[in-house]
Amino acid sequence: MSKHQVLVLHGPNLNLLGSREPEIYGHQTLDDINESLVNLGAELGVSVNAQQSNHEGVLIDTIQAARTDGTKAIIINPGAFTHTSVAILDALNAFAGQVIEVHLSNVHKREAFRHHSYVSQRADGVIVGLGARGYELALRALVA
Numbered sequence: 487m488s489k490h491q492v493l494v495l496h497g498p499n500l501n502l503l504g505s506r507e508p509e510i511y512g513h514q515t516l517d518d519i520n521e522s523l524v525n526l527g528a529e530l531g532v533s534v535n536a537q538q539s540n541h542e543g544v545l546i547d548t549i550q551a552a553r554t555d556g557t558k559a560i561i562i563n564p565g566a567f568t569h570t571s572v573a574i575l576d577a578l579n580a581f582a583g584q585v586i587e588v589h590l591s592n593v594h595k596r597e598a599f600r601h602h603s604y605v606s607q608r609a610d611g612v613i614v615g616l617g618a619r620g621y622e623l624a625l626r627a628l629v630a
């Protein structure tokens with residue numbers, strides 16, 4: 487059983503945060519974001535495990551592992567897989583805990599292909615357009 491209660495899962499290209507289109511995605515690196523989430527978790531009394539992958543199958547394996555390792559909730563930014571992946575939706579549907587979907591940018595203000603999310607059909611909550619703060623708010627909402 488994992489000692490982590492909240493899995494924060496970042497999808498493709500989010501490893502480039504800080505240098506990738508900073509005018510859209512901000513200047514914070516993924517390490518900065520993850521470090522503040524782990525610290526906030528400690529403050530709130532929950533353990534946070536942050537993972538990133540560029541590979542759909544690895545993200546699915548990680549979600550599947552969360553079904554049985556004690557994970558209570560998943561905060562997920564599936565990156566571009568948001569708009570394409572029925573397989574990630576299916577994996578999340580097989581997870582019994584809470585799911586919050588986060589996007590750094592306001593996807594609804596952007597290209598039409600970003601307006602649809604498969605993951606939103608499963609998510610208990612969705613936060614878009616608030617930058618890295620969205621992850622923090624998701625974690626606070628889960629604990630509340």
Ligand code: DQA
Nearest residue numbers: 499563565566589590591600
């Ligand atoms: C994103 C939005 C997606 O459309 C995009 O493909 C990403 C990042 C966001 O956090 O704003 O990679 O999920």
